[in-house]
Amino acid sequence: MEQKTSAFRFSRESLYGFLFLLMLLAAGVLGFLQQRTVIEPYRVGNEVLQLEVTQTARDRERGLSGRDTVGTADGMLFVFPEAGRHGIWMKDMRFDIDIVWVADGKIVDIAPRVPYVQTTQELPIYYPRLPADWVIEVPAGTAEREGWKIGDSVVPSP
Numbered sequence: 001m002e003q004k005t006s007a008f009r010f011s012r013e014s015l016y017g018f019l020f021l022l023m024l025l026a027a028g029v030l031g032f033l034q035q036r037t038v039i040e041p042y043r044v045g046n047e048v049l050q051l052e053v054t055q056t057a058r059d060r061e062r063g064l065s066g067r068d069t070v071g072t073a074d075g076m077l078f079v080f081p082e083a084g085r086h087g088i089w090m091k092d093m094r095f096d097i098d099i100v101w102v103a104d105g106k107i108v109d110i111a112p113r114v115p116y117v118q119t120t121q122e123l124p125i126y127y128p129r130l131p132a133d134w135v136i137e138v139p140a141g142t143a144e145r146e147g148w149k150i151g152d153s154v155v156p157s158p
Contacts, residue, residue, distance in 0.1 A: 039073045041157040044100070044107075044136065047146045048157045049074040051136065064137055065092035075138035083133040087125040090116050096140035101132035102154045108132050110148060113140040 038053045052073040054060045060078045064070060080086055088099050093116035101109040109128035117123060134154065142148075 040077075042077065042136075042154060043157040044154050045146055045148045045152040049138070051075050051077040053077045054079060063088075064095075064097070066094070068094050070137070070139060075136055075142070078135040078137070080133050080135070083131040085127050085131055086135055087127045088114075088135060088137070089123045089125045090114065091123055093117075097137045098140055098143040099126055100136040100138070100143060100148065100154075101128035101130070102134035102136065103130060103132045105153055105155050107148060107150050107152045107154060109150065110143050112143050115140075 038055060039050050040053055041048050042051050043049075050073045052071065052075070054063075054076065060080070063078065064076055070076060078086070083103055086101070088111075090097075096113055096115050099111040099114055100107055108130040109132070111126045114126060136154070
């Protein structure tokens with residue numbers, strides 16, 4: 001009587017192909033995790049806002065470009081690795097914003113009602129008077145409506 005055995009064998013090429021697919025899957029999962037949107041509460045002056053926090057330099061460069069609104073959050077928080085006179089431009093923006101620069105948990109400058117510009121020409125860049133390590137973008141008129149001023153605190157809210 002003849003015995004049938006089923007042997008599952010990997011060729012070297014099949015093994016390399018499987019490992020390559022496994023690495024692609026791992027890279028995709030890591031990329032997805034890095035792209036997730038993080039929204040956290042921050043107290044700005046007396047108001048608690050839900051701010052979308054940028055996660056990468058690419059996110060900081062893109063900012064609110066290409067959107068019709070700030071989205072589900074009240075605004076966007078750009079966290080820079082170090083304080084500086086970080087300039088903000090309105091590339092591909094579709095709505096006006098207030099720009100608020102923050103250093104050491106205090107507002108150091110505000111550019112209110114910055115208009116979006118539909119142009120192919122060189123765009124203006126808005127800079128703070130003092131170095132900042134955070135920048136907050138909110139819909140135009142928010143800073144005035146909430147009464148924010150230089151020196152107001154900006155801190156994570158529990």
